[in-house]
Amino acid sequence: MRLLASxxxxxxxxxxxxxxxxxxxxxxxxxLDVTGAWDPxxxxxxxxxxxxxxxLYGPTLARPRPLLDVQFHLPVxxxxxxPLLGGAVxxxxxxxxxxYCPGPALMSLVTLQxxxxxxxxxxxxxxAAFHAWERSARxxxxxxPLSSTxxx
Amino acid sequence: xxxGTAVGSLVGGxxxxxxxxxxxxxxxxxxxxxxxxxxxxxxxxxxxxWRLAFLGGLLLGGLVLRVVSPGLLAGTAVESVPVLVMxxxxxxxxTQLANGCTSGHGVCGLGRRSPRSLAAVVTFMGAGMITVMxxxxxTGGAL
Numbered sequence: 010m011r012l013l014a015s016x017x018x019x020x021x022x023x024x025x026x027x028x029x030x031x032x033x034x035x036x037x038x039x040x041l042d043v044t045g046a047w048d049p050x051x052x053x054x055x056x057x058x059x060x061x062x063x064x065l066y067g068p069t070l071a072r073p074r075p076l077l078d079v080q081f082h083l084p085v086x087x088x089x090x091x092p093l094l095g096g097a098v099x100x101x102x103x104x105x106x107x108x109y110c111p112g113p114a115l116m117s118l119v120t121l122q123x124x125x126x127x128x129x130x131x132x133x134x135x136x137a138a139f140h141a142w143e144r145s146a147r148x149x150x151x152x153x154p155l156s157s158t159x160x161x
Numbered sequence: 162x163x164x165g166t167a168v169g170s171l172v173g174g175x176x177x178x179x180x181x182x183x184x185x186x187x188x189x190x191x192x193x194x195x196x197x198x199x200x201x202x203x204x205x206x207x208x209x210x211w212r213l214a215f216l217g218g219l220l221l222g223g224l225v226l227r228v229v230s231p232g233l234l235a236g237t238a239v240e241s242v243p244v245l246v247m248x249x250x251x252x253x254x255x256t257q258l259a260n261g262c263t264s265g266h267g268v269c270g271l272g273r274r275s276p277r278s279l280a281a282v283v284t285f286m287g288a289g290m291i292t293v294m295x296x297x298x299x300t301g302g303a304l
Contacts, residue, residue, distance in 0.1 A: 011187070011188050011207075011211055012210060012211060012214040013214075014183065014184070014187040014188050015184065015188060015190075015211045015212075015214035015215040015218065016214045016215065016217055016218035016221070017183065017218060018180045018181070018183045018184040018187075018188075018192060018215060018218065019180070019214070019215040019216060019217065019218025019219035019220075019221075019222065020218040020219065020221055020222035020225075021176060021179060021180035021183065021218075021222070022176075022177055022180035022181070022192060022194075022215075022218075022219055022222070022264075023218070023219045023220075023221075023222025023223050023226065024173075024176055024222055024226065025173045025174065025175070025176030025177035025178075025179075025180055026173065026177060027173070027222075027223070027226050027230075027233040027234060028169050028170075028172055028173035028176060028233065029169065029170050029172075029173025029174055029176075029177065030166060030169060030170050030173065030236075031173070031263075032233070032234055032236060033235075033236025034236060034237065034238040034239075035236055035238070035239065036166075036236065038293055041286075041289045041290045041292070041293040042290075042293045042294070042297065043290050043293075043294070044294050044297070045293075045294075045297055048166075050166050050167045050170045051170055053167055053170040053171040053174055054170045054171075054173055054174035054177065055174060055263075055267055055268070055271075056171070056174060057170070057171045057172070057173070057174025057175040057177070057178060058174040058175065058177040058178035058181070058267075058268040058272070059178065059267075059268060059271045059272050060174075060175070060178065061174075061175055061178025061179055061181075061182060061272070062178050062181065062182065062268060062269065062271065062272015062273065063271075063272055063274070065178075065182045065186075065272075066182065066185060066269075066272045066273050069182065069185055069186045070185075070273070074189065075185065075186055075187055075188055075189030076186060076187045077187045077188055077189075078187075078188050078189045078190075080189060081185070081189035082189050082190050082191070083189075083191065083273075084191065084260065084261075084270075084275075084277075086260065086277060087275070087276070087277055088277065089276065089277050089280040092258050092259065093258075093259050093260070093277060093280065093281055093284075094259075094280065094281075094284050095258060095259075096254075096255045096256065096257070096258030096259025096260070096281075097255065097259045097266075097280075097281040097282075097284035097285040097288065098255070098284060098285070098288045099251045099252075099254055099255030099258065099259075099288075100251065100252055100255030100256050100259055100262060100285045100288070101255070101284065101285035101286065101287065101288025101289040101291075101292065102251055102255075102288050102289070102292045103247070103248045103249070103250070103251025103252035103253075103255055104248075104252060104263075104285065104288075104289045104292075105288065105289035105290070105291070105292030105293045105296070106240065106244055106245075106247060106248035106251070106292060106296070107238045107240050107244065107245055107248035107249075108238055109238060109248065109249075109252070110194075110252065110262050110263045110264075111194040111195040111198060111252060111256060111262050111263075111264075112194035112219070112262075112263070112264055114249075114252075115194065115198070115216070115219060115220070116219055116220065116222070116223040116234070117223075117234065117237070118220070118223075119220060119223040119224045119227050119234070120223075120227060120234050120235075120237070122237040124237045124238040124239070124240070124245055125237070125238075127242055127245040127246060127249070128238065128245050128246075128248060128249040128252075129249065130249065131245075131246045131247075131248075131249030131250045131253065132249040132250070132252050132253040133198075133202070133253060134249075134250065134253060135249065135250040135251070135252070135253020135254040135255075135257075136195075136198065136199045136202060136253040136254070136256070136257050137202055137253075138253075138254065139199075139253070139254050139257040139258065140199065140202060140203045140257065143257075144203075
């Protein structure tokens with residue numbers, strides 16, 4: 010059931026992305042082009058999505074648990090820190106360069122457009138490289154004797 | 162912007178919000194694409210399976226749309242190969258470092274009123290706008 014629910018959410022997400030115009034990288038770039046021929050319509054995508062969230066997430070999260078699982082799995086980080094802001098800058102520059110963000114790019118693979126593959130393969134490589142680096146950093150940190158580590 | 166594109170964007174946005182709500186209400190999970198994708202690469206068992214199911218649904222939805230309404234997915238990037246590759250690498254590393262992208266921070270995070278997500282959204286939107294502006298300056302007005 011949980012897998013079916015995940016797949017249904019993914020499929021609905023896909024329909025939303027396609028209707029919204031987010032799957033057209035040139036429209037995304039026109040949205041980001043505030044000093045040029047600015048097309049503000051994509052602000053309505055976030056407006057609509059966040060509006061639904063503001064209405065529905067609160068009452069849902071007030072329940073003791075989701076329908077098909079024993080607990081909610083929410084992000085635990087709450088601090089605004091350097092990795093968050095640095096990562097957001099890198100993501101923003103990459104997003105601006107092509108107009109692709111992860112969801113629409115992934116979905117565009119079904120069109121077999123070369124540009125989608127030329128974006129998604131490096132994106133997956135970047136993700137995998139980051140996690141490999143993070144894992145090796147964790148191993149290095151674990152190798153430091155306990156007495157020399159500071160509580161964070 | 163026309164009325165048609167504006168309505169499409171609003172309706173699409175509402176569907177995206179509902180899709181994210183569905184995943185939260187049923188499975189208790191956040192529908193952030195970069196997180197789902199990134200974690201799917203490094204987890205296994207049930208932690209990986211629900212993510213693969215979500216991504217499969219996304220692709221299947223795309224395939225169905227391609228059949229019923231090919232025009233919806235006709236848009237494509239027009240940048241050169243090095244720019245696309247650089248763009249993909251930056252998005253890949255940046256989203257993992259920041260724990261989210263337009264969906265995780267932009268839709269789910271803002272919907273949950275997370276200050277951390279608001280900081281991320283303002284930052285990546287600003288960076289995206291500056292990037293397009295600089296490109297415009299470098300190419301003499303043409304995008």
